[in-house]
Amino acid sequence: MHELHYTYGLIDEDSKREVRRALLKAVALPGHQVPFASRDLPIARGWGTGGLQITLALLAPEDILKVIDQGDDESVNAVNLRRLIAQTTGVALTAVTADATVIQTRHRIPEERLRADQILVLQVPMVDPLRWVEPNLERATVMHGEADYGRMWVYMYESVIRAGDLRIATQYPVIVADRYLMDTTPIPRWDVPKLHQADALFLFGAGREKRIYAVPPHTSVAPLEFEDVPFRVEYTPGQCCARCGCGDSFLTSHAVSGADGATRWVTTCSDTSFCAARQAVS
């Protein structure tokens, strides 16, 4: 049997250097999308190649990595990404949020407040919030350059009038550091306030659309909202996790087959390691 030989961190040094330069400019321009030459990797685009390239450009052997998908460390996507990264860097892996130095994620920000020594890498499928009003990427880039966001405000207001609420459940648009309109990736509205004045650094990678952007710590992140229709997180009063009892976390529902063969819906914390820790102490 032949063993596969990888270079450290899978991608070559030229590619890492380009990602690193883009990351430094992204941090210096909070919320601005910096183009980069996204590489082909042994996973399909759309499955986190943008986030993966950032993680591989960052990781030192002494880092401790956590990978989650939909809040779950054990989803197939998270397991595959984690295996690939560990095989090519030798970093230690963890499911415990507090133990990680770098966390790669799709869909969720962990429930525990992240610390200053932690970096969260988000996988981004759809990069530009202006796609709702301007499908042409070049014209959208010019609109960002001029902070020309009037049409986006109109679009948001019309969606309020039509639906009675802001319809955009995930990828909620925000203004970063009072300047750039930014997509919040497929994170739920529940997680959007965690980006505002955080202690940790947030890095966003879109492999298919070849863009990198960032939210530094202690940076203003303001959801688009209106005086008569303020931004709200998802919350159903009285609902709580069936496993740990938490009434103050982002919940998901999934079908479970009972002993009698009947299918029931069970609502639990989306952040599985947060939920497991709460069950362990209770």
Next chain:
Amino acid sequence: MVPMSTPLETACRATFRTLLACFARPGTLGRLVAPPLAAPGPGWWTGIAFALLDQTQGVALAHAGRWRSADDPLVRWLTLRCHARHVSAPQAQLALLADPACAPLLDELPQGSLTYPEAGATAVVLVGTLACPAADATVWQLRGPGIAAHCDLALDAAAGAWLAPIQRSRAHYPRGIDVVLVDQDGRCAGLPRTTRITERGL
């Protein structure tokens, strides 16, 4: 078998992580490392050069108030070893400015465009010390993204010459220049273009 980084790759990664941390938290001091190879100029500069430069990048270096020419030994070494292109200041992605006499040259570096502000240069500015005893220090108060409220940065008095050109370099945000201050011992502080600086009397 898990692949290993070469010592040079390890130094490049450490340099990048230090720069990333310093840009994410302006005013917080980092410490740059020298890669294990003989090079003209300070070791930490060699680390920055290898971390950021390649054939796609233009570099310009200044000392004693003038840009170094193409036949300067440090320039020749960089273009040969990092494959960077030696360019005039308005074309540079990365610049090294070695003393306060170079402060006016910061105005010549590119600030990018409204559409592509990331084309604004990264300027590495050498100062005397970033660990200055309070009595002799120039103190800058910093505000902006990455800083909770505000923080102070103490520099040697001669570094005060950089204040006005750095302030000018960020007057038209998002266009601008991102600055890394480095001292003789490799201590560094990031001043990305979002950082607003005022001089504070002691």
